[in-house]
Amino acid sequence: MLDEVLEQLGVQTLAINEVEDSYSSNVYKCKLLNGKNVYVKIPYTKEKYQRELEAYEILKGKVSIPEMLAHWSGNEECPGAFLLSELKGKPLTLQASSAVAFQVGVLHATLHNIQPTAKNESKSIENEFSNWLNFVETQFYNFAEDVREIIDAHLYDRSIAKFNEMKQRLPSPDGPSFLHMDFRPANIIVDKDNVSGIIDFESVQFGSTEVDFTKLYRDFLCFDTNLYQSYQDGYKSIRPLIDMDAVLPFYQFTDAFNSIGWCKRRGAEKNASFLNENLTILKKILG
Template sequence: MLKRVIHQFDLNVLSINEVEDSRSSTVYKCNLSNGNNVYLKIPFTKLKFQRELDAYELLKGEVSIPEMKDYWSGDAECPGAFVLSELKGRPLTSNATPKIAYQVGVLQARMHSLRPPIDQKLVGMQNQFSNWSHFVEQQFYSFAEDVREILDERLYKLAVERFEDMKHGLPLPDGPSFIHMDFRPANIIFDQDEVTGVIDFESARFGSTEIDFTKLYRDFLSYDESLYSAFQEGYKSIRPLVDLDQVLPFYRFTDAFNSIGWCKRRGIEENASFLEKNLTRLKTWLL
């Protein structure tokens, strides 16, 4: 597959390395004969390819993202592929400064400011906003089928009961907005003291902003109150922010639950560490 895709784009590759921590696509960093680096991205499904393609069209000129140098719509064997430029820097880490956290807030708020286009037909990006409650429930109960095979029956029933109880405390959804759905440090690039952009849009759609803070809080904002505060200031400088104290408990809980189901689907052994972290999180919520 990789050789076919390289041939399709007519790339003269000197060296190639697979990128770690890419969960919905296979991504390779390619050093070309002209000295440039590009990223070759092959989404797992045709829908993920189309979402990414839609997102690049929508975000171009609005948010800092890699340049899409070329794409291929694929064939019966390949769902499609992209050639993307390299953003300067490295993925965000928990020891970043409040200045960086402020910029992350600005970046996310700018994404959330995008509304569904009136004059542009989207093929892959769905608008879930009008049916937001159903979308959240559908996600939870879809993963529940997998989670049930991992949790003991008592814990599983407690989780379902907690979900049904907590969802009634949610505010009215905020949107419709462009939501990344995987806005976490691995997908946010910074260089020294500047955020240079955001990557990976195969899960993006239009919906309520409230879900989009979950992974960033889990993997970044929760480590330091000064980061959390600076992030909120940055976000509010662009648009109003939902009450995170009201929505984060619900979405942190569902994220832990859904992530257990995700690990079951993608392979328990391959994702053992991530599975254990989410089992611990879930048990903390329930017990």
Template structure:
């Protein structure tokens, strides 16, 4: 597969390494003969390919992202591929500075300022905002059958009741906004004290911003109050931040539930640690 894509883009490659922590695409870092580093991204499905392509068109010159150097629409065997420039730096860690946390807030809010376009027809990025509650419900129950095979029956029943109860208490949705749906440290690139940009747009939607804070909070913001405050300050400099304390409990719960279903689909053994972590989150909410 990768050789086919390299030939398609006519690349002169010195070395190639597969990138870790990419779940819905295969990603390779390529060092070229001219010393340049580029990335090959091969989505697992055609829909993910189309979403990513449309996202690059929407975000170009508005949000800091890699340059799309080329793209290939695929053939009967492969759904397509992208040739992307390198964002200098490394994925975000918990040792980031307040300056970086502030910049992440600015970046996130800038994405959320983007609304469904009136001049560009989209076929991959859906606008879920008009029926946001139904979208959240569809996502939850689409994983429910998988989760049912993993959890104890009584815990599963509690989770279903909890979802229905918490959903009724949500405030009005905030949007429509461009939402990343996987805004987490692995997808935020930082170079020393500067945020280089954000990557990975195969799950994006238009919808309510409230769902888009969950993974960043889970993996970064909750560990340091000062970073959390700096992030909020950065976000508020672009657009008003919703009351996260009101919506986070619901989305942390649904994210944990859906992640358990994801582990079942993708393989319990190879995702054992992630599964254990999300079962623990779910049980803590239920208790």
């Protein structure tokens, strides 16, 4: 499939390396004959291809993203593919400076400032804001069928009770806003003390901002209060920040629970490390 994709995109390469840490698409770093690097991305489904294609149209000129050099709509074997420019730098790490954390906050708030309009109305990017709590509940119980099969029955029952208890305390949703839905360090590219931009838009949608902080907090913000404060300062320089203490516990819980279900679907043994990480989070929240 990759050979055909490269041909359709008109790419001639000196070297190809598969990119790790990509879970809903196949991504390849390609060195071209002129020495430049580009990325070829093949989403797992047609829906993800279409969603990412429309996201690039919405985000272009508003936030820093890779340039889409070419795209192919695919065929019966391939759902589609993108040829993307390289953002200078490497994924965000815990060694980032406060200045970088501030810029991450600015970037995130800028995304959230994008609202659905007639101009950016999309066929593939859903707007769940008006029915937000039902959306969260549907997603939770969808994964619950998988979670039930791999965790202790008592832990499962306590999780269901905890969900019903915590959702009653949620504040009014904030939005409608453009949500990345996978805003985590691996998708935020940093060059020294500058944020180069953000990648990976196959899961985006419009909805309430409250869901979009969870992964960044889990993988970056929770480890350093200074970085967390700088992130918040950056975010607030663009738009008001919701009460994180009021929403983070609920979304940390649902993210851990749903991630366990995701591991079951993608293979519990293959994703054992991520599964155990989320089981630990779930048990800690349940006490």
